[in-house]
Amino acid sequence: MRHVIIGNGVASVGAIEAIRSADRESPVTVISSEPHRVYGRPLISSLLGGRIREEDIYYRPEGFYAANNVTLLTGKTATGINTQARKVRLESGEAVPFDKLLIATGGVPFVPPVEGLDGPDVYFFTTLDDARKLDILAAKLRKIVVLGGGLIGLKAAESLHDRGIHVTVVELADRILSAAFDAEAGGIIARRLAESGISLVLGNTVTKIVRIKKRARRVVLSDGGSVPCEAVVTAIGVVPNKALAEKAGIGVNRGILTDDFMQTNVPGIFAAGDVAEAKDMLWGERRVTPIWPNAYIQGRHAGLSMAGAARPYPGGIPMNSIEFYGIPTVSMGISTPPAEGYEVLARLEPEKNCYRKLVLRNGKLVGAVLVGRIDRSGILSGLIRNGVDVELLKQEMLRDDFGFSDMQPEIRQALLAAY
Amino acid sequence: MRRATLKPPEGNGMKRVYQKEDVCIGCRLCEIGCIVEHSPAKDVVKAFRNVSPRPEPRNIVEERGPLSFSVNCRHCDEPACLHACISGAIAKDPLTGIVGQDPEKCVGCWSCIMACPFGVIRKNGAQSKAVKCDLCAGRTIPACVEACPNRALVFEER
Amino acid sequence: MLYCAPNKKYSDFIIVRDPDKCIDCRVCARQCSYEAHVYDESTGKVFSDDTRCVGCHRCEAFCPSGALLIRQNPSEFRDNAVWKPWFIKNIYKQAETGGVLLTGMGNSYPYPVYWDKMLLDASQVTNPSIDPLREPMELKTYLGSKPDALRIDAGSGEVRLAGGFTPQIAINYPILFSAMSYGSINLNVHKGLARAAEEMGILYNTGEGGLHASLYRYGRNTIVQCASGRFGVHSEYLNAGVAVEIKIGQGAKPGIGGHLPGEKIGPEISRTRMIPIGADALSPAPHHDIYSIEDLRQLIYAIKEATDYKKLVFVKIAAVHNSAAIASGMVRAGADVITLDGFRGGTGAAPTMIRDNVGIPIEMALASVDERLRQEGIRNQASLLVAGGIRCSADVVKAIALGADAVYIGTAALISVGCTVCQRCYTGKCPWGIATNDPFLAKRINPEIAHEKLANLIRAWGHEIQEMLGGMGINAIESLRGNREKLRGIGLNESEMNILGIKHAGA
Numbered sequence A: 001m002r003h004v005i006i007g008n009g010v011a012s013v014g015a016i017e018a019i020r021s022a023d024r025e026s027p028v029t030v031i032s033s034e035p036h037r038v039y040g041r042p043l044i045s046s047l048l049g050g051r052i053r054e055e056d057i058y059y060r061p062e063g064f065y066a067a068n069n070v071t072l073l074t075g076k077t078a079t080g081i082n083t084q085a086r087k088v089r090l091e092s093g094e095a096v097p098f099d100k101l102l103i104a105t106g107g108v109p110f111v112p113p114v115e116g117l118d119g120p121d122v123y124f125f126t127t128l129d130d131a132r133k134l135d136i137l138a139a140k141l142r143k144i145v146v147l148g149g150g151l152i153g154l155k156a157a158e159s160l161h162d163r164g165i166h167v168t169v170v171e172l173a174d175r176i177l178s179a180a181f182d183a184e185a186g187g188i189i190a191r192r193l194a195e196s197g198i199s200l201v202l203g204n205t206v207t208k209i210v211r212i213k214k215r216a217r218r219v220v221l222s223d224g225g226s227v228p229c230e231a232v233v234t235a236i237g238v239v240p241n242k243a244l245a246e247k248a249g250i251g252v253n254r255g256i257l258t259d260d261f262m263q264t265n266v267p268g269i270f271a272a273g274d275v276a277e278a279k280d281m282l283w284g285e286r287r288v289t290p291i292w293p294n295a296y297i298q299g300r301h302a303g304l305s306m307a308g309a310a311r312p313y314p315g316g317i318p319m320n321s322i323e324f325y326g327i328p329t330v331s332m333g334i335s336t337p338p339a340e341g342y343e344v345l346a347r348l349e350p351e352k353n354c355y356r357k358l359v360l361r362n363g364k365l366v367g368a369v370l371v372g373r374i375d376r377s378g379i380l381s382g383l384i385r386n387g388v389d390v391e392l393l394k395q396e397m398l399r400d401d402f403g404f405s406d407m408q409p410e411i412r413q414a415l416l417a418a419y
Numbered sequence B: 001m002r003r004a005t006l007k008p009p010e011g012n013g014m015k016r017v018y019q020k021e022d023v024c025i026g027c028r029l030c031e032i033g034c035i036v037e038h039s040p041a042k043d044v045v046k047a048f049r050n051v052s053p054r055p056e057p058r059n060i061v062e063e064r065g066p067l068s069f070s071v072n073c074r075h076c077d078e079p080a081c082l083h084a085c086i087s088g089a090i091a092k093d094p095l096t097g098i099v100g101q102d103p104e105k106c107v108g109c110w111s112c113i114m115a116c117p118f119g120v121i122r123k124n125g126a127q128s129k130a131v132k133c134d135l136c137a138g139r140t141i142p143a144c145v146e147a148c149p150n151r152a153l154v155f156e157e158r
Numbered sequence C: 001m002l003y004c005a006p007n008k009k010y011s012d013f014i015i016v017r018d019p020d021k022c023i024d025c026r027v028c029a030r031q032c033s034y035e036a037h038v039y040d041e042s043t044g045k046v047f048s049d050d051t052r053c054v055g056c057h058r059c060e061a062f063c064p065s066g067a068l069l070i071r072q073n074p075s076e077f078r079d080n081a082v083w084k085p086w087f088i089k090n091i092y093k094q095a096e097t098g099g100v101l102l103t104g105m106g107n108s109y110p111y112p113v114y115w116d117k118m119l120l121d122a123s124q125v126t127n128p129s130i131d132p133l134r135e136p137m138e139l140k141t142y143l144g145s146k147p148d149a150l151r152i153d154a155g156s157g158e159v160r161l162a163g164g165f166t167p168q169i170a171i172n173y174p175i176l177f178s179a180m181s182y183g184s185i186n187l188n189v190h191k192g193l194a195r196a197a198e199e200m201g202i203l204y205n206t207g208e209g210g211l212h213a214s215l216y217r218y219g220r221n222t223i224v225q226c227a228s229g230r231f232g233v234h235s236e237y238l239n240a241g242v243a244v245e246i247k248i249g250q251g252a253k254p255g256i257g258g259h260l261p262g263e264k265i266g267p268e269i270s271r272t273r274m275i276p277i278g279a280d281a282l283s284p285a286p287h288h289d290i291y292s293i294e295d296l297r298q299l300i301y302a303i304k305e306a307t308d309y310k311k312l313v314f315v316k317i318a319a320v321h322n323s324a325a326i327a328s329g330m331v332r333a334g335a336d337v338i339t340l341d342g343f344r345g346g347t348g349a350a351p352t353m354i355r356d357n358v359g360i361p362i363e364m365a366l367a368s369v370d371e372r373l374r375q376e377g378i379r380n381q382a383s384l385l386v387a388g389g390i391r392c393s394a395d396v397v398k399a400i401a402l403g404a405d406a407v408y409i410g411t412a413a414l415i416s417v418g419c420t421v422c423q424r425c426y427t428g429k430c431p432w433g434i435a436t437n438d439p440f441l442a443k444r445i446n447p448e449i450a451h452e453k454l455a456n457l458i459r460a461w462g463h464e465i466q467e468m469l470g471g472m473g474i475n476a477i478e479s480l481r482g483n484r485e486k487l488r489g490i491g492l493n494e495s496e497m498n499i500l501g502i503k504h505a506g507a
């Protein structure tokens, strides 16, 4: 059985570890267009901000591939998949045959239609190489505009700011972090970022990058204003990197469509991670949820399936834990009710930079946003995952020290008995 | 003797620390035992007095009225903390089943805290690192279990 | 508080905290139910208040760094053989409260302890001693009324007993757990007692608080008590154990009843005692249906009827001046077992004056009752159980040599599960989780651990009793009973020796 994995992110690692837990023998080949061994993608902001050393960014130790008997092809990009002949074609011309294939190609930055965005001094912020480039720039530049006030944009902004650069974040929505956070939570963070010296331009976007002598000088905003800068970092979001699969005739929608075993519509070909459109625990439908834990777990389930030890993927829930200038935040599940039929409980203490919000649906917890105090927030994610009836726990869950002792004995004992 | 009592996790054949709430008296000696075990000198006075701020225990005692119990890491078969960890600091030992964490690698993103359904990972405020139970690797019985005066913590296979 | 009332100020104990060892972990503050240790949020430190300390040593036992020492307060009043601090402090207390002094556990006044004035014999040369590790040594004891004479039927060629016996209870050790009611101690302790009794093949006694539903399964090792309050008494209860004990009196407080305050009557205790939640549980001083031996006989037989003559009926009295005559009446009234409770017997709550000044020592009561029953030729009609201040296996052996069939232990049993005899049982705040129903404190007794400790205590005493018996050249506890030749007095006067029926050492 020849296992081939395209992509060398966390989904790939989840798959390798799962395959090896069930099958020590079969050859595993990983094709990676990035020239590095696997690293913690979210850590590129820590690296840029100077909070970690370069050697600390790697997600698995140096000997990981050898120890797991994996052939890693770095700097090789897959350009085609022949689902009939069961071969992956590489840019370099070689063909890699497979019996089981995992497509874990992740996401690619979304490129907004902005005039001049394809010229020089425009950067993305999704790879280690992006971070290295910005690292060199950070030593030279004074002013940078970050396009996008989501998690990645703000992380980039924070890191650049820490390097002494004057950063302006331009966000189309009227608040930052609009995907995961509501206005209250976003407001606390916005205030903190502003206090720290990061400029936020909300409800606005960049329409044009103005260059003088081929060097970026300023951006023009949709309201007509402009912000001087020497570089632009685009962080509008990522979209599934599905082109390869699509070209090979594998079923795609927003991402590559997968079943409960992470298999695509082509038997023996699987997809996982940011590229996959997989079961969502709360929506009861398939979704693209580009977050790290889901990528690992999906990769793991794909790997188990590939190794013949299939276990159904229970479905993911979105969740993010990020700290902004000392304010920890967690968001999970459906953090902002999209429609009627949800109950929202919230407690805001703006003076303490604290916020706790819970979203219920049919008496069950389906989402939460925590700002300031996030201790033991995993208990909430456990309640979401386990579909526990929390009707009687509403007030308790709003307390920062909510715990198992607040639950009815049967619920508590059942939850604590698990492993 | 290194964890001779622990069997590989296959078939869940692993000893774990479980609480018995009906006899937990909320004394928190388990937490103190944990702190001492994970201190450099392994001496109760030195563990508290020579270290500032006070180190965090790796179990969590909950108290509500007369009810109390310790919650300990389950060293899960499918560790949500490990799956969530963005730095690779958390790993599960295939031999012992212990879900360990390398503080050197931890970046303090708190993803594990968000993911662990037992809520047993704490922040070590001083260092901005997560701290979690290592099942006292190197001991036959974890320090918390040994410290419990009322057998409210048991180390057993279930 | 700058001013502190004298009864508080002259605290019995002082809490010595070694500042070099204290780690401010708050364990002591969590353990002390009297709030003698307090954690101060603002400084992050733990402080102590000596005036609240009752000397239970819970904190000392739990302090993980050994930073605490509880000492007698060395601040003494001027030496005075008459006005001892005890009296002075009690007067301060009463001047403050205007109330009766209350206390718990047994008489702690320094009256003579006759166990300590009797010595046991051992064999030398003329009759060999026995090694219990190599040779059989019987501790099994049968409680119950024995016939005046054995009738043998040899008709069918086989020799067998004719007529049979009234019911007997076989116990593996001559030691029982004495009556401590559910309410005065909590269910966890009861569970420990019941399980230990089951494991060791002995009996425990429910006390007057009824029997919790979860404990019916230990019936073969249970004595159910029926006291003047008749709490929790119903026909199922009477039939639940192997014996019913009618409690007339208690050694710690002869002549007075009991009082379990309403605050302690929670749902479980209410259900078990069959009284409303929150209602005071008052046991009258006398049984209002017993004013004579004849009345007692009626109750004994009412119970025998109710239990189909299958259960033994015990009658328990406090050891008082004329115990011997009363005991004789009790036997004649039909009691299968007489329980004598001496003035050192424990209690959950008693007025201090009563506890310390009423009743007589169990050694004296036992000797005189045994002697009286023998003289009247009715000693065989009832077994004799003694209680009140049995502290070790040697006390057991001496009691049996003085004439007891077996002993009850209460305080010793509680000590084995942690009690430090601080004598504050009546507060309901027992820091060791024994004499309390506060769920936070009661958890401190893990029934599993209590069971093990209680069973160990019986096991250990059993070994020692066997050693002492073997040393005397005796191989069955039966042969020791009433064998006062095996005792000698030390430092006793003539009348004490007369009453005890023993010779002086050397004689």
Ligand SMILES: Cc1cc2nc3c(=O)[nH]c(=O)nc-3n(C[C@H](O)[C@H](O)[C@H](O)COP(=O)(O)OP(=O)(O)OC[C@H]3O[C@@H](n4cnc5c(N)ncnc54)[C@H](O)[C@@H]3O)c2cc1C
Pocket: A006, A007, A008, A009, A010, A011, A012, A031, A032, A033, A034, A041, A042, A043, A044, A045, A076, A077, A078, A079, A104, A105, A106, A107, A125, A126, A127, A152, A155, A241, A244, A272, A273, A274, A275, A290, A291, A292, A293, A295, A319, A320, A321, A322, B086
């Ligand atoms: C700056 C940043 C911060 C983030 N922070 C968080 C966070 O805090 N928490 C969180 O949960 N998530 C975070 N994320 C998202 C998280 O990183 C992703 O969900 C996760 O990395 C997805 O993993 P993956 O394995 O699916 O894909 P990726 O990590 O994107 O890996 C895909 C790999 O496949 C390679 N590849 C693509 N196409 C080919 C091809 N044709 N041939 C060969 N190789 C190919 C790519 O080069 C890449 O290395 C962050 C992302 C970024 C960029």
Ligand code: SF4
Pocket: B072, B073, B074, B075, B076, B078, B079, B080, B081, B082, B099, B115, B116, B117, B118, B119, B120, B121, B132
């Ligand atoms: S920290 Fe939590 S999620 Fe991780 S292994 Fe322990 S119990 Fe499981």
Ligand code: SF4
Pocket: B023, B024, B025, B026, B027, B028, B029, B030, B031, B061, B068, B069, B070, B147, B148, B149, B150, B151, B152, B153
């Ligand atoms: S040591 Fe035991 S009794 Fe004390 S808090 Fe911990 S678990 Fe509870």
